[in-house]
Amino acid sequence: MSEPVQAAGLYVHVPFCERKCPYCSFFSIAEGGNRELQQRYVRAARIQMERLAAGAGEEEISRPRTVDTIFFGGGTPAVLPVHLLADLLSTSLELFDTPGESLEVSLEVNPGTVDRDDLLSLRRAGFNRISIGVQSLDDGELRRLGRIHDRAQAEQTVTWARQAGFSNLSLDLMFGLPGQDLCSWRRTLEQALALKPDHLSIYELTLEENTSFYLRARQGDLHLPPEEIICEMMEWTQEQTAAAGLRRYEISNYARPGVACRHNLKYWDNSSYIGIGPGAVSFLANTRMAAIEDVAAYCRLLLDGGTGDGWRRVWVDSETLDRQGRFRETVIMGLRLVRGVSRTRLQERFGLDIETFYGPVLERLREAGLVEWAGEYLRLTPAGLRLANTVMAELV
Ligand code: SF4
Known part of the structure; x- marks a missing residue:
């Protein structure tokens, strides 16, 4: 039984960060200043997009020619120069059919990696939804998380994003952090709500294997809030977000009416999506394909893969579901x-x-x-x- 073909979501994974946060298990490398590698990545990503948009001669994979959401995530997309991000976005708009006005184009940014002019240029390039990785508004917690920004920079980024014309603005926050208590979480949430976001993503810190937080926790060197405090944090979160007019629509996501993240809804609906970039996953025609988690190898396979099927070797894992x-x-x-x-x-x-x-x-x-x-x-x-x-x- 085959499902009706619908517009897909397009995800572009930018695998660079200024430095690696000690709790993070997302695929990214701390090569924020490596312009040569970044340019190779952009050229390779463009080729991967072209091959997927063309269907590469394979009818099943060529089905989702229309995309109605685009999401640039990472990593830290904004460590790429703005013109490279704009270039990748315009390539995707040329290659795929889109519904015009109603297209949702999201960009993740981290405070400390963009200024007012960058945000203006990004808005003009066509990004119309911004997700800011604030995580906490307590400077001590931000330091312990290994973030490169402080509270003032986070608030400044929100102001600049609004001034640049981002009317759909989301903040990412985390709770259950080392050294965090109920009071400091309340303060962070109240201050975040005072910034009047349209959308909030709020995650409890999880200890992922192969991160330094995980190792420190095993050695007894990481002090996280106890379970009963975590429950109180969750309850407080429900009350305060509801009072601020943000409706919880997913376990960790809250939005004003009409601005739930349409791209992420595709994942929760198990719909089709195209993933571009190293480590990115595509789900097309009931097949899930994961690209290699190695930036240099990804670039080599796409840039030196020749005109044949060599580029397909970027997918190192593939599973077709019944x-x-x-x-x-x-x-x-x-x-x-x-x-x-x-x-x-x-x-x-x-x-x-x-x-x-x-x-x-x-x-x-x-x-x-x-x-x-x-x-x-x-x-x-x-x-x-x-x-x-x-x-x-x-x-x-
Ligand atoms: S900035 Fe984001 S993606 Fe990069 S290491 Fe930190 S948490 Fe991970």
């Missing part, structure tokens, strides 16, 4: 959304009924108060949202 696999994934991703998953839509997409498919497992979760029906939507309850990973593990 109907049941896609169904399961769609349920798990969709339950991250506060509204949950539509039974009718799942039936239309996959020809499977969620209640019949999961049977007693679903009943058990319902009786435990972790999931519930709201009309024809199955969703996590407030308790289920707190224990989302446990629920997902049951449905995998």
Whole structure:
């Protein structure tokens, strides 16, 4: 059974950072000043985009010629000079059909990497949504996180972004940080809300393997807030965001009405997306393909890959999902959304009924108060949202 073809999302992964933060497991390298490598990366990314847009002679992969969201993430996209970012964006607009006015074009920036003129140029280049990696508004916490900016720079970046004309502005925040207490999280959240963001992404710090925070925690050298304080932080977050008119629409995301991130909604809806750049993942025609996590090798494969199929070797991992696999994934991703998953839509997409498919497992979760029906939507309850990973593990 094949799903109807819809516009895809286009993700451009910029794998450079000024320096590596000690908690971060995203694929990026601390080569913020390596202009030669950055230029090679941009040329390689352009080739990857051209090959994917052309379908490279493969009908299945050529299907999503229309993209209605574009997202430049990283890494730290803004460590690239503005003209290179503008160049990559204009290449994508030339290669893919887009819906014009309603196209969402997001850019992640970090305070300390852009100034007022950069933001003006980026807005003029066509980026119309900005996501600012603030993380905390406490200078001590920012230092412990290894960030390159302080509170004043974060606030300044918000002001400049507004002045540059970004009317759709999101802030990234983190809680559960080393040395953080309830008071300092409250202060950060209150100060962030005073900046009047249209959207907030709020994540609890997680200790990812192969990060220095993970190693320090194992050695007993990292002091994180206890579980009961984390729960209080979460409750405070719900109350304050709601009072500020930001509706929680996903486990970690809050937005004013009408400005949920449409690009990220594609991931939670398990729709098609095209990933450009080293480490980026594409999901096209039921196949998920991950590109090599090595900037130099990525550039070599695309720039020296010749005119044949050599460029395809950038994908080092590929998995085609059967109907049941896609169904399961769609349920798990969709339950991250506060509204949950539509039974009718799942039936239309996959020809499977969620209640019949999961049977007693679903009943058990319902009786435990972790999931519930709201009309024809199955969703996590407030308790289920707190224990989302446990629920997902049951449905995998
Ligand atoms: S700036 Fe962002 S992507 Fe880069 S290392 Fe820090 S957290 Fe990771």
